[in-house]
Amino acid sequence: MSRVPILPGFHPDPSICRVGQDYYLVNSSFEYAPGVPIFHSRDLLRWEQIGNVLDRDDQLVLPPRWDSGGIFAPTLRYHGGRFWMITTNVAEFRRGHLIVTAEDPAGPWSTPVYTTGAHGIDPDLTWDEDGACYLTWASSLSEHPISQARIDPASGALVSEPKPLWSGSGMAHPEGPHLYHRNSWWYLLLAEGGTERGHAVTVARSRSITGPFEGNPANPILTHRSSEHPVQNTGHADLVELPNGEWAAVHLGVRPRGTTPGFHVNGRESFLTAIRWEDDWPVFDEDHFEVPETDTAFDDDFTAAVLHPRWISPGIHPAQFVAPADGGGIALTAAETPADARRLLGVRTRDVEWQASAVVDSADTRLVLRLDDAHWTGIEVRESSLVARVVIGGLDHVLAEAPRGTDGPVTLCIRAVEPAQDPRLPAGPDRIELGQWEDGDFKLLAQVDGRYFSTEVAGGFTGRVVGVESLAGVRVLRRFSYHAADIK
Numbered sequence: 001m002s003r004v005p006i007l008p009g010f011h012p013d014p015s016i017c018r019v020g021q022d023y024y025l026v027n028s029s030f031e032y033a034p035g036v037p038i039f040h041s042r043d044l045l046r047w048e049q050i051g052n053v054l055d056r057d058d059q060l061v062l063p064p065r066w067d068s069g070g071i072f073a074p075t076l077r078y079h080g081g082r083f084w085m086i087t088t089n090v091a092e093f094r095r096g097h098l099i100v101t102a103e104d105p106a107g108p109w110s111t112p113v114y115t116t117g118a119h120g121i122d123p124d125l126t127w128d129e130d131g132a133c134y135l136t137w138a139s140s141l142s143e144h145p146i147s148q149a150r151i152d153p154a155s156g157a158l159v160s161e162p163k164p165l166w167s168g169s170g171m172a173h174p175e176g177p178h179l180y181h182r183n184s185w186w187y188l189l190l191a192e193g194g195t196e197r198g199h200a201v202t203v204a205r206s207r208s209i210t211g212p213f214e215g216n217p218a219n220p221i222l223t224h225r226s227s228e229h230p231v232q233n234t235g236h237a238d239l240v241e242l243p244n245g246e247w248a249a250v251h252l253g254v255r256p257r258g259t260t261p262g263f264h265v266n267g268r269e270s271f272l273t274a275i276r277w278e279d280d281w282p283v284f285d286e287d288h289f290e291v292p293e294t295d296t297a298f299d300d301d302f303t304a305a306v307l308h309p310r311w312i313s314p315g316i317h318p319a320q321f322v323a324p325a326d327g328g329g330i331a332l333t334a335a336e337t338p339a340d341a342r343r344l345l346g347v348r349t350r351d352v353e354w355q356a357s358a359v360v361d362s363a364d365t366r367l368v369l370r371l372d373d374a375h376w377t378g379i380e381v382r383e384s385s386l387v388a389r390v391v392i393g394g395l396d397h398v399l400a401e402a403p404r405g406t407d408g409p410v411t412l413c414i415r416a417v418e419p420a421q422d423p424r425l426p427a428g429p430d431r432i433e434l435g436q437w438e439d440g441d442f443k444l445l446a447q448v449d450g451r452y453f454s455t456e457v458a459g460g461f462t463g464r465v466v467g468v469e470s471l472a473g474v475r476v477l478r479r480f481s482y483h484a485a486d487i488k
Contacts, residue, residue: 003231004292005294006271009266009349010268011268011269014251017077018241018242024039024083024105026076031063031068033312034060038076044248045292050106050309051106058111061089062316063091072089084099090121097118098112099115099125116157118135128181148163165213166188186208186213190202196233198223199235201251202215235253263455264455265450268463307330312465313345325477332345333470344468345469346370349482353415353416355416356415357482359410360410360412364475366471368469369466370464377399377434379434385401387400387401388434388445399445402443405438409478412435413442416433417433419431419450
């Protein structure tokens with residue numbers, strides 16, 4: 001069974017499509033901008049981020065402080081010579097789902113249109129044999145879990161009344177619908193059981209795109225619940241047909257660590273499985289693909305004309321507070337009031353053990369590990385000292401303070417390492433070390449149990465992000481590096 005994600009780190013709710021020999025994949029982005037990262041692959045195993053679908057203010061409006069709000073569960077499809085992406089911005093829930101299109105998946109993508117009258121989450125777009133477009137979604141405001149309507153995708157207008165499609169196999173929270181046509185059957189794939197340990201994939205089929213749908217007697221067709229598999233919470237799948245007629249699926253999962261209940265910290269990740277067909281039903285084959293480990297390392301000196309698409313910020317587009325700096329690097333402008341969006345320029349953490357370093361020029365700059373605004377830790381530069389700080393719920397505590405040692409640039413560092421081994425104590429997923437690099441050596445200032453920055457403690461739908469923010473005025477980030485680490 002696959003233990004290696006194709007997209008490690010906070011990349012949930014994968015949706016995939018193929019055009020010729022090329023595969024494209026998108027993920028949910030929640031409160032982070034730009035929204036909906038998009039990736040390209042030629043072999044399903046190695047993926048490169050080519051952009052973000054919602055990368056402009058006219059496409060993505062986010063509230064300044066709403067952890068795990070924003071963009072839920074996109075679907076990516078190719079039809080009529082164009083790419084189509086549909087998703088839900090829960091900050092604009094009453095407008096319906098948003099649809100954008102592009103000729104080039106790297107962008108630019110269009111200004112959104114909205115499916116007014118279709119309220120819920122997890123929308124899917126499908127075209128039937130006659131070219132009619134159908135919207136299928138999870139109806140959180142309806143007694144029917146999964147609903148469908150025919151729409152004009154160019155305008156978003158519904159051209160038929162919403163109707164119930166299928167209620168699922170009987171588990172909680174039927175959601176994440178996707179429709180496929182194969183061998184005169186229409187297949188409706190769902191996520192059920194909630195996106196925690198009970199998560200599962202189920203399927204139903206019909207001779208008509210509008211139903212009625214009959215559930216597979218073998219449901220659920222994918223789940224790791226109640227097993228010892230190191231990948232848990234498996235669900236929210238999307239299928240794709242390969243050029244040779246075979247099929248594959250992408251789905252989300254997590255890699256919990258530590259003692260009970262197990263803690264996952266890098267969010268829900270994207271995994272790959274093969275699909276075989278038995279009696280015209282899809283069967284997940286988790287042993288088919290050998291997924292290589294992803295090289296996640298990078299070193300950014302910010303000399304490129306634009307930020308790499310890996311950079312994100314909660315509640316605000318980075319372009320609103322990031323600019324080139326004199327002498328190299330980038331200038332970060334602090335938020336003006338506590339109610340403003342946090343101006344943290346960050347990247348997703350993607351490894352079990354890792355190290356992130358930032359070269360900063362002056363005081364009032366902080367390197368941060370964030371799960372949400374109530375669960376984060378960081379090391380900040382003050383005029384004459386370095387301060388390690390942690391926020392856990394209502395607790396805001398200074399862990400340690402030490403002399404700064406230099407008036408020049410400082411290399412701040414946060415590391416995720418193996419947890420301390422003490423058989424008398426429950427084990428967390430890892431240990432977070434905060435310090436600085438000085439004369440080639442890592443100088444530890446403080447450490448924190450990593451469970452406080454896990455979904456099992458904090459809740460929510462995202463994963464860890466590490467990045468830099470200015471605490472006052474404009475501060476300069478000269479360089480940022482990240483890599484997996486085996487640190488003892």
